[in-house]
Amino acid sequence: MSEATQEKTGLGNYFIANYPPFSAWKPAHLVEAHAALQQAPRPDTPLGLYLHIPFCRKRCKFCYFRVYTDKNARDVETYAAALVREVELYSKLPIIGGRSLHYVYFGGGTPSYLSAAQLRDLMGRLQAFLPWQQAAEVTFECEPGTLQRHKLEALRELGVTRLSLGVENFNPKLLEYNGRAHLEEEIYRAYGWARELGFNQINIDLIAGMVGETWDNWRRCVAKTIELSPESVTVYQMELPFNTVFSKELRVVGQDEPTDMTIADWPTKRAWVDFAFAEMAKAGYEVSSAYTMVKDKARTKFVYRDSLWHGADMFGCGVASFGHVRGVHVQNLDSWEQYLAALDRGELPLGRALPVAPRQLLIREMILQLKTGRLEAGYFRQKFGVDVLQEYAAGFASLAQAGFLTLADDGVRLTREGLLQVDRLLPTFFEPEFQGTRYT
Numbered sequence: 032m033s034e035a036t037q038e039k040t041g042l043g044n045y046f047i048a049n050y051p052p053f054s055a056w057k058p059a060h061l062v063e064a065h066a067a068l069q070q071a072p073r074p075d076t077p078l079g080l081y082l083h084i085p086f087c088r089k090r091c092k093f094c095y096f097r098v099y100t101d102k103n104a105r106d107v108e109t110y111a112a113a114l115v116r117e118v119e120l121y122s123k124l125p126i127i128g129g130r131s132l133h134y135v136y137f138g139g140g141t142p143s144y145l146s147a148a149q150l151r152d153l154m155g156r157l158q159a160f161l162p163w164q165q166a167a168e169v170t171f172e173c174e175p176g177t178l179q180r181h182k183l184e185a186l187r188e189l190g191v192t193r194l195s196l197g198v199e200n201f202n203p204k205l206l207e208y209n210g211r212a213h214l215e216e217e218i219y220r221a222y223g224w225a226r227e228l229g230f231n232q233i234n235i236d237l238i239a240g241m242v243g244e245t246w247d248n249w250r251r252c253v254a255k256t257i258e259l260s261p262e263s264v265t266v267y268q269m270e271l272p273f274n275t276v277f278s279k280e281l282r283v284v285g286q287d288e289p290t291d292m293t294i295a296d297w298p299t300k301r302a303w304v305d306f307a308f309a310e311m312a313k314a315g316y317e318v319s320s321a322y323t324m325v326k327d328k329a330r331t332k333f334v335y336r337d338s339l340w341h342g343a344d345m346f347g348c349g350v351a352s353f354g355h356v357r358g359v360h361v362q363n364l365d366s367w368e369q370y371l372a373a374l375d376r377g378e379l380p381l382g383r384a385l386p387v388a389p390r391q392l393l394i395r396e397m398i399l400q401l402k403t404g405r406l407e408a409g410y411f412r413q414k415f416g417v418d419v420l421q422e423y424a425a426g427f428a429s430l431a432q433a434g435f436l437t438l439a440d441d442g443v444r445l446t447r448e449g450l451l452q453v454d455r456l457l458p459t460f461f462e463p464e465f466q467g468t469r470y471t
């Protein structure tokens with residue numbers, strides 16, 4: 032593959048969310064997952080809960096998540112009952128070990144697709160088994176067009192501390208072309224209500240490189256975001272994974288003549304992220320990770336991300352959800368029918384798993400923490416008894432030579448160039464059998 036081809040926005044995932052890659056996770060390993068759930072937790076391991084709400088008003092053309100756009104109120108009720116049942120099953124397992132939840136994350140899909148009444152009912156029933164009053168953070172993802180003031184009031188009362196708004200772009204034409212369900216004015220309306228209601232932290236998600244994006248429009252998007260002044264801004268680079276509406280369209284017309292709208296290449300998307308980060312830095316934001324800038328780093332935490340990236344346990348509830356317990360990766364069954372049927376039988380709906388060897392747990396934390404732009408060697412010495420700077424000296428040296436990082440006092444710091452493409456660099460540290468693995 033030539034350099035030029037690599038730099039095109041080709042099909043396939045780029046974002047690295049876990050290690051070892053998902054393709055190594057197998058149903059045959061469920062035995063180890065169930066064994067882990069029957070044991071007490073490892074010492075000093077926080078516990079979190081992820082809840083997948085797989086409904087959306089319409090499917091964005093770039094979406095590769097397990098979502099449904101054709102479910103009715105009865106389906107939503109059936110799914111909510113299954114989620115409650117799943118949380119109930121987890122709440123009775125030895126792996127809980129007396130822990131209360133440290134963080135909760137409602138992701139999707141579109142959690143805000145549910146009505147205020149459905150949310151009150153669901154969250155009340157979930158908390159009967161795993162309460163989150165003590166949690167450091169409860170995040171809730173929202174699509175701006177699904178929010179009303181009374182729904183946000185309900186979320187505030189139900190303990191949501193971090194509201195994440197899927198804005199992605201402000202331009203009505205781009206939003207429509209990319210299949211987003213919301214309108215520009217709905218962003219402002221929802222944001223205004225959320226501010227009035229005093230949520231601790233509002234995050235705005237943007238995507239650099241939606242189909243049809245231009246420099247002029249991106250500059251306006253960044254300016255509008257800064258004007259709103261959220262505590263946190265997350266900028267993703269547009270991917271074109273397999274199984275999206277766009278990827279199918281592109282396969283038909285070929286990569287060089289996609290559609291009437293253009294798709295930016297990776298260097299352009301990186302330049303857009305770089306621009307957004309630079310503008311936000313001027314406005315007083317600080318780098319929190321390769322994707323996120325925050326207003327006040329000492330106060331604006333992202334507990335879900337940082338817990339996961341430091342090896343926390345997490346129950347992943349909902350169809351196709353990912354979790355991690357006591358050194359074992361797990362993923363739920365990924366079809367609606369199978370997921371519901373397992374819970375009907377009173378079984379956890381686990382679909383595949385992977386016991387992670389101690390060295391792999393170290394690599395996992397190392398590559399995930401590199402996404403924050405820094406690595407502290409002392410943390411790894413203390414937790415794993417390994418000097419990562421020595422152990423992975425060749426990998427760090429090659430990245431340093433290429434200008435992607437610098438070796439600092441007892442750790443490494445990614446350069447701006449390195450942070451902008453950190454996901455491309457992480458395979459440097461993969462074990463040989465996972466080099467070149469397709470990341471799905």
Ligand code: SF4
Pocket residue numbers: 086087089090091093094095096098139140141174197
């Ligand atoms: S809102 Fe998110 S989950 Fe729903 S279709 Fe769009 S990208 Fe997918």
